Amino acid sequence: xxxxxxxxxxxxxxxxxxxxxxxxxxxxxxxxxxxxxxxxxxxxxxxxxxxxxxxxxxxxxxxxxxxxxxxxxxxxxxxxxxxxxxxxxxxxxxxxxxxxxxxxxxxxxxxxxxxxxxxxxxxxxxxxxxxxxxxxxxxxxxxxxxxxxxxxxxxxxxxxxxxxxxxxxxxxxxxxxxxxxxxxxxxxxxxxxxxxxxxxxxxxxxxxxxxxxxxxxxxxxxxxxxxxxxxxxxxxxxxxxxxxxxxxxxxxxxxxxxxxxxxxxxxxxxxxxxxxxxxxxxxxxxxxxxxxxxxxxxxxxxxxxxxxxxxxxxxxxxxxxxxxxxxxxxxxxxxxxxxxxxxxxxxxxxxxxxxxxxxxxxxxxxxxxxxx
Numbered sequence: 001x002x003x004x005x006x007x008x009x010x011x012x013x014x015x016x017x018x019x020x021x022x023x024x025x026x027x028x029x030x031x032x033x034x035x036x037x038x039x040x041x042x043x044x045x046x047x048x049x050x051x052x053x054x055x056x057x058x059x060x061x062x063x064x065x066x067x068x069x070x071x072x073x074x075x076x077x078x079x080x081x082x083x084x085x086x087x088x089x090x091x092x093x094x095x096x097x098x099x100x101x102x103x104x105x106x107x108x109x110x111x112x113x114x115x116x117x118x119x120x121x122x123x124x125x126x127x128x129x130x131x132x133x134x135x136x137x138x139x140x141x142x143x144x145x146x147x148x149x150x151x152x153x154x155x156x157x158x159x160x161x162x163x164x165x166x167x168x169x170x171x172x173x174x175x176x177x178x179x180x181x182x183x184x185x186x187x188x189x190x191x192x193x194x195x196x197x198x199x200x201x202x203x204x205x206x207x208x209x210x211x212x213x214x215x216x217x218x219x220x221x222x223x224x225x226x227x228x229x230x231x232x233x234x235x236x237x238x239x240x241x242x243x244x245x246x247x248x249x250x251x252x253x254x255x256x257x258x259x260x261x262x263x264x265x266x267x268x269x270x271x272x273x274x275x276x277x278x279x280x281x282x283x284x285x286x287x288x289x290x291x292x293x294x295x296x297x298x299x300x301x302x303x304x305x306x307x308x309x310x311x312x313x314x315x316x317x318x319x320x321x322x323x324x325x326x327x328x329x330x331x332x333x334x335x336x337x338x339x340x341x342x343x344x345x346x347x348x349x350x351x352x353x354x355x356x357x358x359x360x361x362x363x364x365x366x367x368x369x370x371x372x
Contacts (some may be wrong), residue, residue: 004067004113005295010269016347017108018116018259022183022247022345025049029267031131033190038300039073039102039103039104039271039299039302039303040073040074040103040303040304041067041072041073041076041138041303041306041307042076042102042103043076043077044076044077044079044104045068045072045076045077045078045079045081045103045104045105045106045273046078046079046080046081046104046105046106047061047064047065047078047079047081047106047108048081048083048091048094048108049061049080049081049082049083049091049096049108050082050083050085050088050089050091050092050106050107050109050343051059051080051082051084051088051107051110051115051125051289052084052094052291053082053312054080055197056110057108057109057291058080058082059327060107060108060268060291060328061080062325063315063323063324063327064273065078065079065080066078066147067314067317067320068151068310068314069183070314070317071310071313071314071317072306072307073257073306073309073310074306078275083095085372086123086327086365087107087112087121087172087173088110088112088113088115088116089116089121089123089124090106092109092116092124092125092126093125093126094114094123095107095125095126096131097125099295099296100218100296101295101296101297101298101299101300102167102299102300102303103234103261103295103299103300103303106293106294106295107131107293107294107295107337108132108291108292108293108294109291109293109294110174110290110291111173111174111262111285111286111287111290111291112172112173112174114128114174114286114347115172115173115174115176115282115285115286115297117347118281118282118285118347118349118354118357119170119358120354120355120358120369120371121170121369121370121371122370123370126166126344127347128285128347129296129344129347130295130297131294131295131296132294132295132296132297132299132336132340133289133292133293133294133295133305133336133339133340133343134292134295134304134308134335134338135292135293135307135308135310135311135314135333135336136208136289136290136291136292136293136309136333136334136335136339137289137290137291137292137328137332137333137334137335138219138241138242138287138288138289138290138291138306138331138332139216139218139241139287139290139291139328139329139331139357140216140238140239140250140252140253140287140329140331141178141214141215141216141217141220141238141239141287142176142214142215142217142220142224142235142236142239142253143178143181143212143213143214143235143236143237143238143239144212144213144214144215144220144224144228144233144234144235144236145164145211145212145213145233145234145236145243146208146210146211146212146232146233146234147231147232147233147234148160148208148230149164149211149212151236152234153234153263154236154237154257154262154265154266154314155266157187157236157266158260158266160187163188163189163231164187164188164189164190164212165189165190165191165192165209165210165211165212166178166189166190166191166192166210166212166213167191167192167195167201167202167204167205167209167210167213168191168192168193168195168201169194169195169196169197169198170193171191171193171361171365171367172369174286174290174365175193175212176282176286176361177193177239177279177282177283177286177287177319177337178214178280179191179360179361179364180275180279180357180360181237181239181259181279181312183267183275183279183334183360183364184259184263184271184276185259185262185263186266186267186284189212189364191365192210193367194365197252198213198214198215198216199223201213201217202215202224205233206227210273214331215239216327217250217252217329217330217331218325218329218330219254220235221223221252234370234371236262237257237258237259237261237262237369238250238253238256238257238258238259239258239283239287240258240259240260241288241331242284242288242324247259247260247280247283249261251325252329257302259271261353266318273359274352274353274356275333275356277356278356278357278360280356281346281349281353281357283349284342284343285343285346286348288337289334289342289343290343293307293336294336295307295340304336305333305337307336308335308336309335311333311334311335311336312335313318314333315332315333315334320333320364344364
């Protein structure tokens with residue numbers, strides 16, 4: 001996997017602005033491959049959210065809207081439109097067919113959107129390997145269990161003879177990363193899907209209906225750490241973050257091992273093989289760049305680069321930095337220019353890795369993905 005390097009907000013700002021000015025003069029880095037034409041950011045921009053109002057992606061989009069209005073060239077008016085359905089497939093399909101390429105409509109995405117494409121889900125008509133990312137924001141996650149399991153730390157999984165029970169939203173959504181992680185560790189999980197959100201799933205653990213859960217970092221810190229302090233929950237590992245292409249401990253959770261460390265503690269060696277390849281393939285779009293704003297592939301470079309520059313400006317905005325922690329979870333906002341190579345690579349997974357994941361869902365969790 002190509003190595004990924006993160007930059008601090010100030011560096012992103014400087015690089016993005018300089019690049020935007022250079023590309024304005026030179027015509028863009030890929031002008032020799034395609035003529036993207038010219039265009040200006042419209043006076044009014046619509047953020048198409050393929051999820052229902054009130055969810056995490058909708059909240060993220062509405063938080064970002066005023067900062068886009070302040071920092072995108074021309075200070076456009078930004079409105080949010082929800083087009084839910086089909087685990088985000090309905091709205092995303094509609095966008096690629098009717099969203100145009102003049103910057104008037106932008107698609108807001110989340111990891112679940114990406115997973116539908118990676119799995120080859122039937123009905124998917126969008127291709128993120130061709131679409132153009134404008135700005136993205138990642139997140140982290142923590143896997144933990146109820147103390148009623150008797151597990152005291154991740155090493156106890158090596159001798160755990162019972163099947164852990166898990167409550168999820170959808171096997172083809174972000175729950176997939178947990179299923180893949182436990183597959184890597186060789187731990188049996190009996191998963192039930194259909195919960196309306198991670199909050200209800202956490203409450204199910206508190207009631208004793210399930211004994212394993214995962215939460216994003218911000219939710220873990222506010223909702224689960226009190227349970228840990230009370231002796232009711234035990235953290236196992238975090239999904240970590242990428243640093244120079246390697247998964248390292250999440251700075252927000254420095255005391256928790258990564259899955260990779262957990263595997264070494266249990267098995268005495270680094271993880272490898274198709275199961276781990278599949279886990280990594282979905283981890284980058286699912287968590288490292290989980291939330292994103294995209295445009296269709298024929299959108300002019302001038303519009304795309306205006307949003308790239310705005311990403312750096314927003315990240316450096318002191319008001320944004322102060323208010324964004326609860327929404328962005330402390331993870332940086334990065335420009336699509338910085339992330340596009342890693343994202344394009346992540347959406348070009350091998351047929352073998354995709355099939356391994358499909359077999360995992362069908363054989364271990366009785367979930368069949370309808371392909372093309």
